[in-house]
Structure formats: C-alpha cells, structure tokens
Amino acid sequence: MKHFEANFDGLVGPTHNYAGLSFGNVASLNNAAATSSPKDAAKQGLQKAKALAELGLVQGMLAPQERPDLHTLRRIGFTGTDAAILNKAAKEAPALLRACCSASSMWTANAATVSPSADTHDGKLHFTPANLVDKLHRSIEPTTTGNILQATFNDSRFFKHHQHLPEHASFGDEGAANHTRLCSEYGHAGVELFVYGQEATNPQAPKPQKFPARQTLEASQAVARLHQLDDEGTVYIQQNPDVIDQGVFHNDVIAVGNQNVLFYHEQAFLNTQEKLAEIQRKFGDSEVHFIEVPTSKVAIQDAVKSYLFNTQVVTLPSGEMAIIAPTNCQENPAVFAYLNELVTLGTPIKQVLYFDVKQSMQNGGGPACLRLRVAMNQDEVAAVNQHTLMNDALFARLNQWVDKHYRDRLTVADLADPQLVIESRTALDELTQIMKLGSVYQFQR
Ligand SMILES: NCCC[C@H](NC(=O)CCC(=O)O)C(=O)O
Numbered sequence: 001m002k003h004f005e006a007n008f009d010g011l012v013g014p015t016h017n018y019a020g021l022s023f024g025n026v027a028s029l030n031n032a033a034a035t036s037s038p039k040d041a042a043k044q045g046l047q048k049a050k051a052l053a054e055l056g057l058v059q060g061m062l063a064p065q066e067r068p069d070l071h072t073l074r075r076i077g078f079t080g081t082d083a084a085i086l087n088k089a090a091k092e093a094p095a096l097l098r099a100c101c102s103a104s105s106m107w108t109a110n111a112a113t114v115s116p117s118a119d120t121h122d123g124k125l126h127f128t129p130a131n132l133v134d135k136l137h138r139s140i141e142p143t144t145t146g147n148i149l150q151a152t153f154n155d156s157r158f159f160k161h162h163q164h165l166p167e168h169a170s171f172g173d174e175g176a177a178n179h180t181r182l183c184s185e186y187g188h189a190g191v192e193l194f195v196y197g198q199e200a201t202n203p204q205a206p207k208p209q210k211f212p213a214r215q216t217l218e219a220s221q222a223v224a225r226l227h228q229l230d231d232e233g234t235v236y237i238q239q240n241p242d243v244i245d246q247g248v249f250h251n252d253v254i255a256v257g258n259q260n261v262l263f264y265h266e267q268a269f270l271n272t273q274e275k276l277a278e279i280q281r282k283f284g285d286s287e288v289h290f291i292e293v294p295t296s297k298v299a300i301q302d303a304v305k306s307y308l309f310n311t312q313v314v315t316l317p318s319g320e321m322a323i324i325a326p327t328n329c330q331e332n333p334a335v336f337a338y339l340n341e342l343v344t345l346g347t348p349i350k351q352v353l354y355f356d357v358k359q360s361m362q363n364g365g366g367p368a369c370l371r372l373r374v375a376m377n378q379d380e381v382a383a384v385n386q387h388t389l390m391n392d393a394l395f396a397r398l399n400q401w402v403d404k405h406y407r408d409r410l411t412v413a414d415l416a417d418p419q420l421v422i423e424s425r426t427a428l429d430e431l432t433q434i435m436k437l438g439s440v441y442q443f444q445r
Pocket residue numbers: 017018019020021022025028029102104107109110135138177250363364365366369
C-alpha cells in the first residue's frame with residue numbers, strides 16, 4: 001500500500017489582523033497595531049498550498065474559525081445585538097474584543113497533535129485538538145477545531161478524534177508545533193518526538209524566566225497515552241528554556257523533522273546528546289541524519305527572525321527532500337548562506353524553495369506553522385473529505401471566494417465594525433458549502 005505525508009494548511013480567515021496578542025512571540029509583539037491585508041494573507045497561503053500540491057504532495061485545507069467570536073463575548077457577559085456587543089466590548093474591554101477577533105486558527109500546526117495509524121495500538125489515525133490555554137485568543141479555538149477536523153477526517157473506520165486536554169496550565173498543549181515524527185517510510189512505525197517547555201508537576205525542573213513555556217510534559221504524555229503510542233516509539237525532550245526566553249515560543253521555531261532527518265539548532269534542546277542517542281536507539285538499525293546548525297553559523301536571533309527552522313522538510317516523489325522556506329530566509333545573509341551550503345552537504349535535503357508568507361510571518365507564523373501534517377496510507381487518503389483536498393478546481397474556487405469576501409486592509413479599530421461579522425459569516429457559510437463541512441460553526445447551529 002502507498003503512504004503519503006499530507007499537509008493540511010489553515011485557510012487564513014477574513015479577520016486576519018495584528019493585535020500583539022502573543023507575549024513571548026517576538027513578531028506578534030513587534031507588529032502590534034500594524035495594518036494587515038486579510039486578502040493577501042489568504043492568497044499567500046493558498047499559493048504555498050497549491051505549489052506543494054503541484055510538487056506531487058497530498059495537500060489539504062482546513063477551514064478557518066468564526067471571528068469575531070460573538071459566542072465568547074456573550075459568554076463573558078456582553079448582551080444585546082451583535083452590533084451592541086461589539087460596541088460595548090470595544091469601549092469597555094478592547095483587549096478582550098481583540099482576543100475574540102484573531103484569525104490565529106490559520107496556524108494549523110497548533111490545531112492538534114496527530115499520530116498516524118502505523119504508530120498506534122488500535123491501528124487508527126488519532127487526533128487531539130490542542131487546548132492552547134496559554135493564550136486567551138487561542139484558548140477559544142479547540143472546540144471548533146475539533147468540529148472542523150471531524151468534518152475533514154470524517155470516517156470513524158480510520159480516524160479517532162479525542163477531546164482536547166483539560167483547560168488548565170498543567171496541561172498546556174500547543175499541538176503539532178511541539179511534536180515531530182521520524183520514520184524510515186511514512187507507513188512504517190516511527191518515533192514520535194514530544195518537545196515540552198516545562199514540567200507542571202515538578203517545580204524544581206528547569207523552565208524559562210522571562211517568557212511562558214506553553215507546552216508541558218504532562219500534556220505531551222497525556223496525548224501519547226490517548227494515541228496509544230508505544231514507549232519504545234516515543235521520546236520526550238525538554239526545550240532549552242534559554243531559547244524560549246529569546247523568542248522560541250514553539251519547538252517548530254528551532255527544529256523540524258521529516259522521515260530520517262532531524263534539522264535543529266545546536267541550542268534547541270536540553271540534554272541533547274543523550275536525547276539524540278535515545279532517538280537513534282528507538283529508530284532502529286538505519287541511520288538518522290541529525291543536521292545540527294551551530295550558533296557560529298546561525299545565531300538564535302537570526303533563526304527567530306528568519307524562521308529557518310519553521311520550514312517544511314518534505315519528501316518529493318523523486319525521494320529527495322526539499323525545504324519549503326519563507327522568503328525571509330533569503331533576506332537574512334547568515335541564514336541564506338547556510339541554506340545554500342546545506343543543499344551541498346550530502347544530506348537527503350537537496351533543494352530549497354522560497355515562498356512569500358509575510359502576512360503570516362508578521363504574526364510569528366512561518367510555512368511550518370501554517371500546516372498540520374497527517375501521514376496516511378492510500379485508504380485513509382480516500383476516506384478524507386475530498387472537498388478539502390487541493391487541486392486546480394479548489395484553488396480557483398477558493399481564490400474567487402477570497403476575492404469576493406475578504407478586505408484588502410484591516411486595522412485593529414476595524415474589529416468593532418458590525419459589518420465585519422456579517423462579511424465573515426457570509427464567507428464562512430459559503431465555505432462550508434464549498435468544502436462540504438456541514439454546520440461546524442456556532443452561528444450555523
Ligand atoms: N505557530 C505559530 C503561531 C503564531 C501565533 N501568533 C499569534 O497568535 C499572533 C496574533 C496577534 O498577535 O495578532 C501564536 O503566537 O500562537
């Protein structure tokens with residue numbers, strides 16, 4: 001049977017804006033209150049997704065969430081018509097209104113953790129939506145994320161959907177941004193790496209001093225239990241707290257893996273040598289390519305600015321690997337030089353392809369943040385909701401849909417505009433018909 005690693009990219013929602021909501025995420029804070037372009041953001045994302053489909057990869061799209069989130073605003077006591085609620089919230093609690101308007105579900109690396117059927121005891125593909133409790137604007141995503149995942153992977157013979165973990169800091173879970181899977185072939189059992197920022201139940205353990213560690217060991221272990229993973233196929237690694245304090249808010253800002261390649265920065269982890277040895281032992285006889293980028297070549301600051309590690313390492317149909325990088329990597333001299341050298345080093349990575357995803361990058365989301373990886377066999381791919389898979393027709397249809405419904409410009413002040421609610425709901429209602437998702441949104445229920 002054939003096996004694939006599919007990428008499901010988050011379609012950028014109509015309220016994409018820069019609200020400075022993510023303490024610890026340098027780009028989000030630096031671009032607070034900048035003017036965004038929801039239309040450009042959505043089109044940049046679609047271009048990248050379409051390009052990967054054209055490279056011969058299985059590529060899907062995940063629908064965005066309903067924002068402004070009137071449901072949450074009502075839940076916290078705002079009453080009256082939608083317009084009255086927005087007006088009151090803008091005056092009395094502008095920070096809460098901003099949290100209810102983010103298009104942050106576009107970063108689907110944070111949508112869920114996914115374990116392919118080759119790794120799980122029951123032979124099903126498991127999904128656990130991330131609870132994202134560290135950030136208010138993201139903590140309101142998981143229920144709808146679960147609805148969208150179920151509408152996309154809607155066949156219980158193959159797919160097992162779990163509820164998100166309990167909504168408490170002890171179980172802070174950011175999904176696949178802190179999870180990567182190494183394997184010899186996508187269809188063979190692999191080694192799942194869970195990278196966490198702190199141990200919630202052990203106050204003595206190391207943790208960052210300045211910025212939050214969003215992922216706990218306890219959350220990672222809970223997901224591994226839910227997904228019925230074998231201890232021999234699982235490795236827990238602590239992220240270096242010093243790099244979290246330098247703006248590495250998720251592991252996928254400092255490391256990325258694909259098949260037998262782990263590409264990471266020298267300072268990414270704690271106890272690196274011991275952990276690499278454990279990975280190699282659990283991986284088995286064939287060799288893992290550990291591509292370590294030294295600080296002398298790329299400083300942490302350059303990695304954070306350029307998102308060198310928030311790249312997608314993909315296996316092309318030829319068997320060679322390519323890196324899907326943001327154009328920001330071309331603009332950083334040290335990083336660009338490193339990438340030019342990397343393709344000559346004799347590792348499986350043979351080429352670098354650059355994409356402009358600047359609208360997303362300005363909020364701290366690179367190519368890897370925009371996608372959720374789902375390794376599947378051909379029966380599982382056939383069981384996916386086919387209307388979510390990228391092809392010429394869906395690409396054309398979604399571009400048209402964006403042109404019809406999205407604004408060219410959006411400022412934080414525009415978030416109180418009641419017209420934005422109407423535009424957003426009209427767009428999403430049409431989208432659920434295009435992607436045949438059923439009623440996944442509150443306003444449709
Ligand atoms: N994986 C990348 C996630 C980026 C995301 N940024 C944001 O939510 C910024 C939103 C804003 O500031 O408007 C985050 O930090 O979780």
